[in-house]
Amino acid sequence: AQKVTQAQTEISVVEKEDVTLDCVYETRDTTYYLFWYKQPPSGELVFLIRRNSFDEQNEISGRYSWNFQKSTSSFNFTITASQVVDSAVYFCALKDQGAQKLVFGQGTRLTINP
Amino acid sequence: GAVVSQHPSWVICKSGTSVKIECRSLDFQATTMFWYRQFPKQSLMLMATSNEGSKATYEQGVEKDKFLINHASLTLSTLTVTSAHPEDSSFYICSASQGVGGNTIYFGEGSWLTVV
Numbered sequence: 001a002q003k004v005t006q007a008q009t010e011i012s013v014v015e016k017e018d019v020t021l022d023c024v025y026e027t028r029d030t031t032y033y034l035f036w037y038k039q040p041p042s043g044e045l046v047f048l049i050r051r052n053s054f055d056e057q058n059e060i061s062g063r064y065s066w067n068f069q070k071s072t073s074s075f076n077f078t079i080t081a082s083q084v085v086d087s088a089v090y091f092c093a094l095k096d097q098g099a100q101k102l103v104f105g106q107g108t109r110l111t112i113n114p
Numbered sequence: 115g116a117v118v119s120q121h122p123s124w125v126i127c128k129s130g131t132s133v134k135i136e137c138r139s140l141d142f143q144a145t146t147m148f149w150y151r152q153f154p155k156q157s158l159m160l161m162a163t164s165n166e167g168s169k170a171t172y173e174q175g176v177e178k179d180k181f182l183i184n185h186a187s188l189t190l191s192t193l194t195v196t197s198a199h200p201e202d203s204s205f206y207i208c209s210a211s212q213g214v215g216g217n218t219i220y221f222g223e224g225s226w227l228t229v230v
Contacts, residue, residue: 033217043205045158045221052217091157095217100146102209102219106157 002027004094006105013082014113021077021108023092029053031097034075036066039089039107048090051075082112117141118210120222127198127229134194135225137208143188144210149181152205152224164191198229 003026013019025034036048049059051068059066063080079086089109093102117140127133137147145166150158162170162183170183180202182194191210195202207224211217 035219037221043207043224043226045207045209045224047220050218095219097217100163100211101148101160104157109155 002103004092004103004105006092006108008108010109012111016081018080019082021090023075025073025094029096033095035093036077037091084112087112118220118222120225124226132196134192137191137222139189139210142212146211147191148209149193150207200229203229
C-alpha cells in the first residue's frame with residue numbers, strides 16, 4: 001500500500017533561517033513519482049517539483065532544494081534563507097507508475113516569522 | 115505552462131440547493147481529472163477520479179448521488195453538490211493530469227463552498 005508521512009505538523013522559524021521539511025514514503029512499486037506542492041493561505045496548490053524513482057540526483061531551484069534518498073524512502077525539502085512569503089502548508093505526495101491518483105501526506109504548516 | 119482553472123472561487127448557497135463547480139484545463143487535454151475535498155488544517159481527501167466520457171470512480175465513503183461528477187470533454191469536469199447542507203461547506207479542489215502516464219499533475223485554484 002502507498003503511504004506518505006510528513007511527521008512535522010507545524011514548523012515555525014525566524015526569517016533567514018534554513019528549514020527542512022521531511023517526507024517519508026512507502027510503496028511496493030519500483031517505478032513511482034514524488035511531488036511537493038505549496039498551499040498558501042489562498043488555497044491553491046502550487047506545484048514545486050516532481051521526481052521519478054530512478055532519478056536520485058538532488059535538485060536545487062533557487063532557495064529550494066530537494067534530497068531524494070531511496071535507501072531511506074525519503075524526499076526531504078529544504079528552504080534556504082527562508083522568507084515570510086514561504087509561509088504556507090507544504091504537501092508531499094506519491095504516485096505509483098500504474099496508478100492514477102496521488103497519495104498525499106498530512107502536510108506541514110510552515111510559518112516564517114519576521 | 116499548463117493551467118487548471120476552477121470556477122467559482124467562492125460560492126455561498128442556501129441549504130437544500132445545488133451548486134456546480136467547474137474545473138477546466140486551459141491549454142492541455144486532460145483525460146483524467148480528480149476532485150478533492152479539504153477540511154480546515156487537514157490534508158486533501160480524494161473524492162473521485164473522473165475519466166473523460168465515462169462514469170467517475172468514487173472513493174469509499176463518498177456519496178455519488180450527492181456529489182455528481184461529469185467529465186463531458188477533455189478540458190472540463192464539473193462537480194455538483196446536490197441538496198447542499200452546512201456540513202458540505204468545505205474547500206473543493208480539482209486537479210488534472212497531463213502527459214504519458216498522467217505523471218504531471220496540476221491543481222486548480224480551489225473553490226470555497228459555504229452552505230447557509
